[in-house]
Amino acid sequence: MKPSVILYKSLPDDLLTRLQNHFEVTELDSINAESQAKHAQLFANAVGLLGSSQNVDAALLEKMPQLRAASTISVGYDNFDVNALTARKVALMHTPTVLTETVADTMMTLVLATARRAVEVAERVKKGEWQQSIGPDWFGIDVHHKTMGIIGMGRIGLALAQRAHFGFSMPILYNARRHHAEAEERFNARYCDIDTLLAESDFVCLVLPLTDETHHLIGEKQFKAMKSTAVFINAGRGPVVDEQALIAALKAGEIHAAGLDVFEQEPLPVDSELLKLPNVVALPHIGSATHETRYNMAACAVDNLIDALNGKVEKNCVNPQVLNG
Numbered sequence: 001m002k003p004s005v006i007l008y009k010s011l012p013d014d015l016l017t018r019l020q021n022h023f024e025v026t027e028l029d030s031i032n033a034e035s036q037a038k039h040a041q042l043f044a045n046a047v048g049l050l051g052s053s054q055n056v057d058a059a060l061l062e063k064m065p066q067l068r069a070a071s072t073i074s075v076g077y078d079n080f081d082v083n084a085l086t087a088r089k090v091a092l093m094h095t096p097t098v099l100t101e102t103v104a105d106t107m108m109t110l111v112l113a114t115a116r117r118a119v120e121v122a123e124r125v126k127k128g129e130w131q132q133s134i135g136p137d138w139f140g141i142d143v144h145h146k147t148m149g150i151i152g153m154g155r156i157g158l159a160l161a162q163r164a165h166f167g168f169s170m171p172i173l174y175n176a177r178r179h180h181a182e183a184e185e186r187f188n189a190r191y192c193d194i195d196t197l198l199a200e201s202d203f204v205c206l207v208l209p210l211t212d213e214t215h216h217l218i219g220e221k222q223f224k225a226m227k228s229t230a231v232f233i234n235a236g237r238g239p240v241v242d243e244q245a246l247i248a249a250l251k252a253g254e255i256h257a258a259g260l261d262v263f264e265q266e267p268l269p270v271d272s273e274l275l276k277l278p279n280v281v282a283l284p285h286i287g288s289a290t291h292e293t294r295y296n297m298a299a300c301a302v303d304n305l306i307d308a309l310n311g312k313v314e315k316n317c318v319n320p321q322v323l324n325g
């Protein structure tokens with residue numbers, strides 16, 4: 001009998017087969033409390049979990065005494081109780097490298113679409129409003145040669161800096177937990193404190209994971225510190241931003257516009273104030289959502305789980321201390 005694994009995110013057929021070659025795979029739509037109660041024996045016997053956006057917390061782990069590895073199809077893992085997993089010696093695996101370029105592309109898309117009002121003016125053309133040569137009410141703002149401030153210089157921040165520096169001649173400011181020699185050498189990026197970054201950047205780009213420390217890191221004070229001509233971009237995690245403060249800042253003209261791929265509540269409620277503001281571009285968390293990248297992420301997550309359950313983990317483990325017995 002192969003070890004039991006619960007799969008709670010659909011996989012391409014070839015990757016499902018790859019997983020089934022190693023494990024008895026049961027596919028569930030949900031791993032919430034109702035599903036745990038309905039499939040109690042399955043949860044009690046499973047040694048592995050594979051999925052993404054659903055919560056893996058201490059209550060779930062109580063129902064899974066045999067669990068040895070959880071593999072998420074994502075780079076972010078704020079929906080996992082890492083302390084509870086580590087306490088139970090459960091390895092948490094993620095996909096940190098395969099989505100970097102695609103998410104950086106998404107961020108540059110947001111920079112350009114928001115600055116040039118691409119979504120708004122395209123809709124106006126579709127509505128037949130383009131009846132004569134356009135005037136200033138169709139104009140956006142330049143991106144090239146403007147200053148980009150990146151908060152969070154990890155893999156994605158570095159890839160974004162590359163695009164901005166070489167593609168659009170943008171001077172780069174950045175704030176991170178530590179200096180980043182590669183960013184400074186390759187893109188002449190300048191490390192600065194957040195207040196300086198907010199005051200001097202034309203585009204403020206947030207690329208941070210959600211942690212206790214980053215929750216609502218960007219709020220009223222930070223928006224007031226930005227230029228009134230500044231464009232705010234977030235493609236990390238929504239709750240790093242105090243969304244009500246963002247809405248107030250946009251309405252008050254404290255910042256020029258916002259390009260957002262992530263939100264405090266997802267899906268974004270249809271009655272959200274953000275969707276009523278013309279100077280907001282809202283995307284449905286498509287950061288890594290290309291056919292190629294999502295396949296590569298799923299393949300990486302499948303291999304991560306196989307490696308973790310076969311005791312062969314060398315990379316992509318969030319809590320490697322659990323692997324050393």
Ligand code: 8YV
Nearest residue numbers: 052053073074075076287288
């Ligand atoms: C998606 C992401 O949310 O990787 C992450 O952390 O936020 C995005 O790639 C994830 O892939 C969910 O499937």
